[in-house]
Amino acid sequence: MSQTPDVNSSPLRWVVYGPDARPDGFEALRAEWNDLVRRARFNSLFLTHEWQTTWWEQLGDGALWIVAFRRRHNNELVGIAPLFLREIQNGEDAGKRQFNIVGCIEVSDYLDLIVARGWEKQVYAAFLQWLCSPEAPAWDIVDLCNLPEASLTYQELPEIARRAGVDVKVMQEDTAPQFPLPMRYEEYLSNQVDKKQRHEIRRKQRRAEREAAVGFHLVQDLRTLDSEVDDFVALQRASRPDKAEFMTPQMHRFFLAAARRLLEADILRLFFLTLDGEKAAALFAFEYDRRFWLYNSGYDPASHAHLSPGWVLLGYAIQYAIASGCRVFDFMQGDEEYKYRFGAHDYKVMRVKLRRPEPLG
Template identity: 60%
Template sequence: MAVLTTIFVVECADHIPSLSISSQGSAWQIEELMLITKSPAPDVPALARRLRRDGHHNAGIAPGSEASAQDADSDAVPPCSLNVTIYGPTAYPNGFSALASEWNDLLARSRYDTFFLTHEWQSVWWQQLGAGDLWILAFYRGESEEESEDPADPSHAAPGPSELVGIAPFYLSEHKKGKWAGKSSLKLVGCVEVSDFLDIVIAAGWEKEVYYCLLDWLQSEEAPAWDYLDLCNLPEDSLSYKALPSIFRNAGLRVEVDQEDVAPHVHLPARYENYLMQIDKKQRHEIRRKQRRVERELDVGFSLIQSMDELQAAMDEFLRLQRMSRPDKESFMTPHMERFFRVMAGRMLEAGHLHLSFLSLNGENAAALLAFEYKKELLLYNSGYDTEKWAGYSPGWVLLGYVIQHAIARGIEVFDFLQGDEEYKYRFGGHDYRVMRTLIINEPA
């Protein structure tokens, strides 16, 4: 029997009454309702809701084994066998705070460890761009502190280990217009704009177990009312478009899977000259020609921002050049988006991920490039260049060549151009990597 434990936090509670109620024939049992004394806190009474399940790890995917869409097709949908803690919109602390110390460790154990799923990125995106209600689910394997209610049971005093195996960060919002007008959606935090790769964070080998428990929650009264679940910006390697759809279809839900975009990337060799030999001969000649021309005719500088003292002025310059480069970039960089970029850049510099570089020509900044360095990868996020005075020298191309050269010198193994099929990405050797989307509609298939 599944057990639901709900914990509330109140200020200045004088006592801790508990209530135990069981409902004959019900699949749920309300185990206890506790009022816990706590120092004054923000006006957010609910701490967290924990769904505690009886059962064990299903043999469908053992830790470390491979999952596949074929596995999902052949299985009936089993009940959830993990412990699930739910951090809803009134949870205090919220899921980002409660899971901060474990988040990135779990990400490192996942099949697709990407920068945009780090705690730093996810939390700053939510703080600056998030709207609606935050729902974060944490999935645990093993025993929990409440697992044994019998004081005579040895595990009552010394609970077994509990390991975090999944985090599902969502937000709930209502659409005001378009085909989904009046409908409520659950989306991955970071969806859709400005986060190039997203997913549910799951330890490799535990995907199906987490998917089963997510489905169980979505179909329970604990979940908010939702019309569709949007898993956007899924990397090509994600099981959230390979295996998850079959599980949800087996439960009778309607599921749509589409390719959303491409994100070209190039594998970097140990030397810059070897990289140039990888790309098309004509483009190799163009890159060399443009670099040699500016080096011959102008005083060229390449600089990289490395301290917080430099960052504010550097972001002023980056934003100026970004807005200059194209009309669509100027319209994209609203005051709200500018604030996100400034706050995000500071957070990423502190975390050691920010790459903000400039090309100067005769002492003036002519191009800027903002990227993220993460585990032997460099991800090109945004850029800008002077379209007036220095446009004839192709400063954007020249800077990109220098950045790739610098990345190779630092031992970077993959240069990721991120989403979009712009021509320059292929001229610099990019090869397509698919970006997928899984849409689950809360209606019969």
Template identity: 35%
Template sequence: MCQALAYQAVRETWASVLRPWEDALAHSPGDTLFLTPLWQQTWWKHFGVGKQPLLYSFWAGVRLLGVAPLCLEGDTLAFLGETDLFDYHDFIVPRGEEGAFYPALVHALAGLPWRTLRLLSLREGSPALEHLPPLARQQGWTCQVEEEDVAPGMPLPGDWEAYLRALDRHDRHEVRRKIRRLTQDTLAHCYAIDDPNTLWGFLDEFFTLMRQSMEEKSRFLTPQREAFFREVGVALAERGILRLYFLEYAGHRVASALCFDYKGQRLLYNSGFNPAYGHLSVGLVLKALTIKDAIERGLAYYDFLRGGEEYKFRLGGRSRRLFRLTLRRPDPTPG
């Protein structure tokens, strides 16, 4: 208990934290798939070896102020997960509780055995970026905020033609031309897989197309990451969140895109294509068709997620910044 502030920090287990975590997330303006217990606990199952989970809930009486999902490795304290599998991180704080949560968090942090606190992938506008630096400096900790990456996205209009009109003239022409070139050919068609009972086999083809498209993606797809994707993918499909898109041409699956539909937004998580069909722009066309499908489903926002690849802006994405916040305690005084 923090007597001066009358806040209570509760060290939780995975089992005990789920209820307050889900309650806080449901009322948080920063709610995103990457902050769900499902995503983070699955990550922990596959990548948590050698780390100590520090899961805290914060309360003012019976009022939930928020949840801090952290882990300790050596003397470094951080969010669960890294940028390879998490596009966004943050604390889970209900709207309006920020002014109470962050002082309680800093009070709890002061009693934990860390030297560096590394908070990755905080979105532009995150309350952590506003509240933590001045509170940390009051404790005598140094604070550094750095721009980490961008995560382009865009609000979706009510219809496809309105989306096209919003594009740059050249980009609008290219999107229309490339889609027309493929879709007017009866050899091409697009469809989505969302049945958890059949997803496993289709994930094999998705991974193959990822590996074919870029050497970097081939290196990224380690057996450990594949196992994570399979487990979390089936769980998300069971909840109606996952949609795995394929573009077929002449009976061959030539491009694929893994999307998550979460709280009115479509997240384009990853994609791949067969370079032998690159002259048909199959990767770009499929991504455009996932935007069209999102509009037709009435979704409000399309999130290209982390990375400033050119195609995201050609398809209408607007840049949003991600930040890294690092706190450091001073070295202990000798003697």
């Protein structure tokens, strides 16, 4: 390494909670965690204590390393690096030790180092200091995936890392289509959806309401939640072969656990569309920080397909989001065509890979 910043000159100090720490970082920082997430430049649901701990308990693999960054003079928490370290099993980097953010890669759409707005440069510098210090475990790669467009991590961390002698690669990983929500549903249809699609949305909704008894159901009862999630999973698996492949028994357990935690926190929005009393479509979504996060969906193509239950339910969900005071409707990762038909525009999802240089010889 070269030009590693001087630890003593930093306004921050770090506290490390390694794999053998008791209590671990999640427990030690519980009281401060979500407050810091709310103070970040992008208040990500997927960085909340509820999501992070549930993901780790259900899907975590490797050794948990959580690093807290505090101001020296008053001990204020201004940064958290929630990481796990594992050995890569396959590919050209097989055998190398890689850090990932807790939640990476598959089911957490927006991740980042958790940093109070205005403290990004100081936290990034301290993070590199820790990585280059004897206190960090041996590592080869740091993979920071699913960074939202608003993050400064892919914009400012790379230069700090290069000055520390670390190789850096920055790339766009995906897109997350979304659109702003106005005050009224008719305003959304008139101003944000083109004429042809506006007609299609209205036509399909009216046809369903004309030809079937339509119900719109929001799950709110913890006592029935498990069976409701099972019904959602059945519809999700029926939608497409790739969705059925994704929803493994382990992933089903994760959805159940996440649903319980997020319903208790009044974040989960699990919707069903019923047609003549039968569940025909479902949305697994969240309402958080005045943003509607559409996470997953499902419908049975063999039942009521001619009534387009997925489209109808999505139209109702947009109406719900507007009535609830949400300001953004976020389809999250994936560039599926239907998202653009509903007026969404691309939002970048970035990735930064830090790589420790190979030793000479």
